[in-house]
Amino acid sequence: MRPTVLKLLRQESVTKSEWQGLFWAVHSVCLWDDKGPQKVYQALQDDILEFIRQAQARVLQHQEDSALLKAYIAEWGKFFTQCGYLPKPFCQLEASLAGKAHNTMPKKSQGEESIVRKMMLDTWNQSIFNNIKHRLQDSAMKLVHSERNGEAFNSQLVIGVRESYVNLSSDAEDKLKIYHENFEKAYLEATKSFYRVKAPQYLQANGVQNYMRFADAKLKEEETRAKRYLETGWGCTSVSALVDCCVDVLVTAFKDTILHECASMIKVNETEKLRLMFSLMDRVPDGIAPMLHDLEAHIVSQGLADMMSAARTITTDSEKYVEQLLELFNKFSKLVKEAFIDDPRFLTSRDKAYKSVVNDISVFKLELPSKTKGMNVKTQPESRCPELLANYCDMLLRKTSLSKKLTPEEVEKKLKDVLLVLKYVQNKDVFMRYHKAHLTRRLILDTSADNEKEENMVEWLREVGMPADYVNKLARMFQDIQVSEDLNQEFKEVFRNNNNDALADAINIKILNAGAWARTSDRISVTLPMELEDYIPQVEEFYRQKHNGRKLQWHHLMSNGVITFCNDFGRFDLEVTTFQMGVLFAWNQRPKDKISYESLRLATELPDSELRRTLSSFVAFPKLKKQVLLCEPEAKSPKDFEDSTQFWINQKFALIKNGRPQKRGRINLVGRLQLSTEKSKEEDNEGIMQLRILRVQEAIVKIMKMRKKITNAALQTELVEILKNMFLPSKKLIKEQIEWLIEHKYMRRDEDNINMFIYMA
Structure with missing residues (x-):
């Protein structure tokens, strides 16, 4: 067998009969006795070892790196090819060795290399490879180093060395063991060493900004090089390991300098x-x-x-x-x-x-007062952003110079912009309160620029996550207006038929749901003109017949109308609030008289603050050059009115147009309809705080009911998540409401852990 085996190792020509004879000879010897297979295996191992020693001698003749690598790759290439052919005739040998339980020879298990191939690779590894692997690695790394410095060389030399490392392992569980422990490790170390010297020099010479370009270029360059010289087979992580190594030496080492x-x-x-x-x-x-x-x-x-x-x-x-x-x-x-x-x-x-x-x-700062046990307590100041956003929405949705000059598409875009900013507002409940007040004013005064946009805005608020109860209340306001229009028409027809009174056409009633529109505290008594007073019982009777059991409450604060005002100069139509109307009607029977502040208070029955505000709109209306009323002594502000201050009709009142007084005309004295009194303004702000308290209590109970048992930290986290669409509850507020709920037996603290809360059904 030996002459044929040696020919195969040397890659010399083997005839067909020699090749087949080798199969037969191996088969015959393995069947002689128990010692036959062992002798064949030993002889084969000796011949392979001798061949490898000769190959090693031929490789070591070369001292120069490139020549050494070329010689090794050539010898390895021949030997590795034979690793595929030589084991074939020895199948019977492997079967015989594997079949003997007492045999001390290595056995082939499932998934392993054949015994002869394994022996060939192991022998190469233990003799030539272990003797010269350091020289091979050093030579390969020197060539890569030269390439990094811009020198040209044959890259196949490094690739060939890498392939020998990859193919040498006969370990079935880790085919790349030799490659990982040797070639990959050496490659990573060489890369680190190169850039540990190069990177600081470049940074010092060129500055941070140029260094970043250098580092980025080198990372890309090294990744490309790694894909060429390192193993990239399935499951191999060599390239990512090399990239991580480069990141360490090129970026992480200078992280603070770059980030500065x-x-x-x-x-x-x-x-x-x-x-x-x-x-x-x-x-x-x-x-x-x-x-x-x-x-x-x-x-x-x-x-x-x-x-x-x-x-x-x-x-x-x-x-x-x-x-x-x-x-x-x-x-x-x-x-x-x-x-x-x-x-x-x-x-x-x-x-x-x-x-x-x-x-x-x-x-901007908005301070919301909060009453605790009868005392006013100042809460944490908040941004006025939600109030200003609501004001801007009002400008876009109301008939204003801004909304008139914009197209519907531009108005829609600007409203969407408001919603974008609103997303970042912490206390959306403040926006809701102001937006609702503006909407109420627009619907009552019928000053909406576009009803479709109004309804769209409500839906957009729903889409951006506003609480459903708030949005539903706004939607209800539109329904109320629609229902009111139908009721109004019916009332006019009934009243016209019963009274034959043309004045019925001038009356416009709005019957609105108190829960969606107003609070009881907004109701202010005022002495109405006789003409209006007569209508009230008739409206109530008409509504009682339509809806038995419902009670009407008159909100004169939200009412307005148009009156004809006559003086010595001419006739003018004045758009006024009901309070303004009540004050002016005091002169209806005595147009030339002077009336004191005290008398006006008795005549109108208006609260002091409202009367002062109303009179101020007549004696100092900013858009008028000639005022409707005059007073004595002159007052700079409503606070200066005294009980003895005298007021009288300005008989020379006229509208000035192009510098000339007009004898006819119409002027709006309503301005921005006051929907809240001084008292209810305070209640507005206090109401926001009260609603927050209730929302916090409600959310805590909801969480406790669901969780049954929860830590303080987890409770606060979930609470903020639930409430963030309306407002951000302060820690103080949360703590106070937890204590309140514990006191009222909604929840209790765990006896063993004070930071654990337990729900009490």
């Missing part, structure tokens, strides 16, 4: 360099966190600085305020898009910082 430039780059909007920094830092553990912090700090400081610089304008103009907020949002969004490719982490930071700007109280 971040804040200044954000400040001057260097988006391209920031994008490069982001791509580098995103590879480093916690590398992004300082960048997120810098972005947040920039947005908050820049946003507040811009708001402060425009404070004088935006505090008096809600349109400018909203435009300023949107301009900031668009500016910061553009920065995140261009510098950080809209990465979700940076978008979250933008939202968090923008929320701080929107809810900041350094420019």
Whole structure:
């Protein structure tokens, strides 16, 4: 057998009969006796070992790195090819060795190499490879080092060495064991060593910004090189290990130095360099966190600085305020898009910082008083942003110069912009309160620019997550107006038929649901003109016949009308509130008389604050050059009116147009219909706080009922999650309501753990 085996090892020509004879000879010897297979295996091992020693001698003749690698790759290539052919004739040998239980030879198990192939690879590994592997690795790494320095060489030499490492392992469980422990390890170490020297030199010579370009280029270059020289087969992680190694030496080692430039780059909007920094830092553990912090700090400081610089304008103009907020949002969004490719982490930071700007109280402050046990307690000041947003919505939805100059599409876009800002408002319940007040005013005065937009706005509020009970209440207001129109028509027909009174056409009643529209405290008594007083019982009788059991409550505060005002100069139509009407009718029977403040109070029965406000609208209406009433002594403000102050009709009152007085005309003295008294304004703010208290209690009970048992921290987290669409409850408020619920036996503390709450059914 030996001559044929040696020919095969040397890759010399073997005839067909020699090849077949080898099969037969192996078969015959293995069947002689128990010692036959062992002798064949030993002889084969000796011949292979001798062949490998000769190959080693031929390789070691070469001293130069490239020549050594070429010689080794050539010898290995021949030998590895024979590893595929030589074991074939020895199948019977393997069967015989595997079949003997007492045999001490290695046995082939399922999934393993054949015994002869394994012996060939192991022998190569133990003799030539173990003797010269360090020289091979060093030579290969020197060539890679040369390539990194821009020198040309034959890359197949490194690839050939790598392949020998990959194919040498005969371990069935880890085919790449030799490769991982030797070639891959050496490659990673060589890469680290190269850049540990190169990177600091480049940084010192070229600065951070140029270094980032260098690091980015080298990371891409090394990844491409790794795909060429390292194993990329299925399940092999060599390339990712190399990339991690490069990130460590090129980026992580200089993380603090690079990040030090971040804040200044954000400040001057260097988006391209920031994008490069982001791509580098995103590879480093916690590398992004300082960048997120810098972005947040920039947005908050820049946003507040811009708001402060425009404070004088935006505090008096809600349109400018909203435009300023949107301009900031668009500016910061553009920065995140261009510098950080809209990465979700940076978008979250933008939202968090923008929320701080929107809810900041350094420019606008709203203080909500809260009554506790009969005492006024000041709560934490809040931003006036929700109030100003509601004012801006009102400007867009009401018939104003702003809404008239905009197309329906532009109005819709601006309303959507308001909703965008509203998303970031913490205390949405304040927005709701003001928005509802404005909507009430628009529906009562019929000043809506577009009814369809009004109803769309309600649906949009629902879509952005406003509480359902609030949105449903707004929707109910539109239904009430529609129902009122039908009732009004019926009333006019009945009244016209019964009384034959043309004045019925001038009367317009709105019967509205008190729960959706107003509070009892808004009701203020006033002495109505006789003409109106006569209608009240008739309206009540008409409604009682339609809906038995329902009670009507008259809200004169929300009423208005048009009266004809005559003086010596001419006739004018005045649009007035019911309170203004009540005051003017005091002169109906005595147009030339002077009436004291005290007499007017007795005649109208108006509360002092409302009477002062009403009289002020007649003696100092800002749009009029000639006032409806005159007074003596003159008063600079409503507070200056005394009981003895005299008021009388201005007989020379006229509307001035183009510098000339007009004898006819119409003037709106209603202005912004006052929907709340001084008292109810306080109640408004207090009502917001009371509603918050109830919402917190309701949410805590809901959570406790569901969880049965919960820790204090978990309860607070869930509570904020439930309430965040309306307002952000303070820790103090949460603590107070928990104590209240414990006191009233809704829940209790665990006896063993005071931070654990238990629901009490």
